[in-house]
Amino acid sequence: MADKSFTIHALAEELKSGKLTSVQLCRRCLDAVAAKDGEIGAFIKYDADRIMALAAESDARRQNGKALSDYDGIPIGIKDNICVTGETCSCASKILENVVSPYAATAVEKLTAKGVIPFGRLNMDEFAMGSSCENSAVKKTCNPLDTSRVPGGSSGGSAAAVAAMFVPAALGSDTGGSIRQPAAFCGIVGVKPTYGRVSRSGLVAFASSLDQIGPMTNDVVDSAILTGIISGKDPLDSTSLDEAVPDFAAAALKGAQAKTLAGVRVGLPKEYFGAGLDAGVKEQLDKAIEKVKALGGEIVDVSLPHSKYAVTVYYILATAEASANLARFDGMRYGARVEAGDLNETYFKSRGAGFGNEVKRRILLGTYVLSSGYYDAYYLRAQKVRTLIRKDFASAFEKCDILMTPVTPAVAFKFGAKSDPLQMYLSDIFTIALNISGNCGLSMPCGTDPESGMPVGVQFMAPHLAEEKLFEVTAAFGAAE
Amino acid sequence: MAEVKLDIDYVADLARLELTPEQKETFGADLGNIVNYIAELSEVDVEGVEPTAHASACSNVWREDVVKESYPRETMLANAPGVVSGELIRLPRVMPGSES
Numbered sequence: 001m002a003d004k005s006f007t008i009h010a011l012a013e014e015l016k017s018g019k020l021t022s023v024q025l026c027r028r029c030l031d032a033v034a035a036k037d038g039e040i041g042a043f044i045k046y047d048a049d050r051i052m053a054l055a056a057e058s059d060a061r062r063q064n065g066k067a068l069s070d071y072d073g074i075p076i077g078i079k080d081n082i083c084v085t086g087e088t089c090s091c092a093s094k095i096l097e098n099v100v101s102p103y104a105a106t107a108v109e110k111l112t113a114k115g116v117i118p119f120g121r122l123n124m125d126e127f128a129m130g131s132s133c134e135n136s137a138v139k140k141t142c143n144p145l146d147t148s149r150v151p152g153g154s155s156g157g158s159a160a161a162v163a164a165m166f167v168p169a170a171l172g173s174d175t176g177g178s179i180r181q182p183a184a185f186c187g188i189v190g191v192k193p194t195y196g197r198v199s200r201s202g203l204v205a206f207a208s209s210l211d212q213i214g215p216m217t218n219d220v221v222d223s224a225i226l227t228g229i230i231s232g233k234d235p236l237d238s239t240s241l242d243e244a245v246p247d248f249a250a251a252a253l254k255g256a257q258a259k260t261l262a263g264v265r266v267g268l269p270k271e272y273f274g275a276g277l278d279a280g281v282k283e284q285l286d287k288a289i290e291k292v293k294a295l296g297g298e299i300v301d302v303s304l305p306h307s308k309y310a311v312t313v314y315y316i317l318a319t320a321e322a323s324a325n326l327a328r329f330d331g332m333r334y335g336a337r338v339e340a341g342d343l344n345e346t347y348f349k350s351r352g353a354g355f356g357n358e359v360k361r362r363i364l365l366g367t368y369v370l371s372s373g374y375y376d377a378y379y380l381r382a383q384k385v386r387t388l389i390r391k392d393f394a395s396a397f398e399k400c401d402i403l404m405t406p407v408t409p410a411v412a413f414k415f416g417a418k419s420d421p422l423q424m425y426l427s428d429i430f431t432i433a434l435n436i437s438g439n440c441g442l443s444m445p446c447g448t449d450p451e452s453g454m455p456v457g458v459q460f461m462a463p464h465l466a467e468e469k470l471f472e473v474t475a476a477f478g479a480a481e
Numbered sequence: 482m483a484e485v486k487l488d489i490d491y492v493a494d495l496a497r498l499e500l501t502p503e504q505k506e507t508f509g510a511d512l513g514n515i516v517n518y519i520a521e522l523s524e525v526d527v528e529g530v531e532p533t534a535h536a537s538a539c540s541n542v543w544r545e546d547v548v549k550e551s552y553p554r555e556t557m558l559a560n561a562p563g564v565v566s567g568e569l570i571r572l573p574r575v576m577p578g579s580e581s
Contacts, residue, residue, distance in 0.1 A: 312519045332561075334561055385525050421511050422515055438537055
């Protein structure tokens with residue numbers, strides 16, 4: 001689990017003082033991957049020569065006093081649905097197996113402008129559709145804390161790479177919990193920023209109204225640093241918000257030093273603590289609640305009454321949007337093509353051969369809910385319930401500053417434990433509402449389940465654009481014993 | 482709510498997805514279960530509720546209509562499954578039965 005010296009902020013200090021070079025750091029990461037990733041399977045691929053060349057360039061800049069930032073030379077793993085110029089971006093799918101990105105995601109551009117080194121392509125559920133990484137068409141990723149268990153998903157490779165200490169941090173994407181759930185399963189920190197905070201340009205679209213890129217790190221301060229770098233209005237994403245980006249890292253450092261929650265009203269939505277919550281998870285959450293009280297926080301009981309419909313709303317909206325977004329993968333301009341008699345037949349065969357089972361299932365469901373005669377009953381109705389879910393959050397935030405909930409009903413499960421798709425969908429029950437409402441949230445470790453020895457995560461959710469508060473509170477919570 | 486029977490052939494045709502007979506059977510059953518589960522939404526009172534399409538209130542976004550440098554043609558064509566004379570993407574014939 002988290003090693004205090006393997007954080008971005010600690011490594012930045014070492015690089016600055018000259019105790020460490022980027023070449024040494026990247027070499028160490030590559031050695032760790034070479035030694036252990038055969039067992040873990042976090043990386044789909046990585047280009048060691050390219051990484052070492054970038055590290056050498058970073059060291060040269062720093063030696064000449066021209067470091068691009070404190071973080072120049074730090075390697076960050078990238079989920080395989082986020083574009084890096086000249087690297088493959090397969091979304092762990094056969095249909096995009098050999099596709100090379102002609103450009104980089106804005107989030108990646110912002111990181112590389114600071115000298116950060118994109119380090120490899122991390123495994124995921126195909127097109128980010130899944131909660132365990134078991135839907136990857138490329139490979140299996142194991143939880144580094146117990147290789148008989150899943151790392152979570154869909155950003156499972158990102159979580160595993162950070163938890164295994166292959167890289168100090170990684171980028172993931174979160175559509176219904178795909179950053180926060182694997183972070184909880186692997187005992188690290190993961191953030192879903194407010195919708196629109198981070199540009200989606202260069203993130204392969206799954207569900208455009210829900211997707212956000214976010215960091216996966218060893219501590220809250222690192223998450224704040226990375227969120228700060230990748231946030232901001234982008235002309236290439238018209239849904240990105242034209243809002244000032246506060247100094248998130250300063251907010252996190254302030255919280256980590258103060259270690260107090262005095263004056264903070266922490267809301268506990270009763271719907272998140274009911275039946276279905278595993279005893280081991282409940283026990284650690286109860287301890288976390290006591291910790292909040294001990295730090296001076298005020299516990300407030302709140303209700304999010306439409307929570308129980310969140311999974312349904314999500315699987316209508318997300319699959320509908322996915323069926324439209326994934327229509328572009330047709331084997332014509334890029335990606336795998338299965339040649340057949342004519343254009344239409346080529347579409348059917350290319351898509352039939354290129355997509356895996358879960359992706360097909362979701363395209364079919366999305367197509368169905370949008371099909372003639374069903375639109376009003378499913379899609380339009382789901383959008384209306386989405387309004388009610390948003391209003392629930394708005395009412396709750398009138399009574400509290402931040403919400404505190406479990407991340408998942410249970411700890412990381414074993415491979416093959418959830419073979420029924422609906423059971424897999426229901427495992428996202430605590431993370432999904434946040435994407436529907438669009439506000440920001442963070443998942444962090446809060447203890448260990450005594451029975452399995454696996455980490456338990458706690459989720460904090462804050463209002464739209466309240467990342468500063470989110471980082472201050474969670475850093476205080478994380479820093480306090 | 483009555484059990485929903487999903488016409489898998491019709492939906493797969495709309496989605497341009499070729500499915501094997503086994504997949505049709507499995508996905509048909511899976512989707513039947515899911516569709517019956519999501520039918521719970523019919524119990525929510527949405528009278529007078531406006532739909533939310535996006536998590537943040539979006540209005541139309543405009544940009545200046547100016548020509549900018551684009552990506553090099555060879556870079557963009559490098560991912561195409563079939564390229565003709567270095568500048569065109571080769572497609573299968575469009576009309577069934579016509580010469581390719």
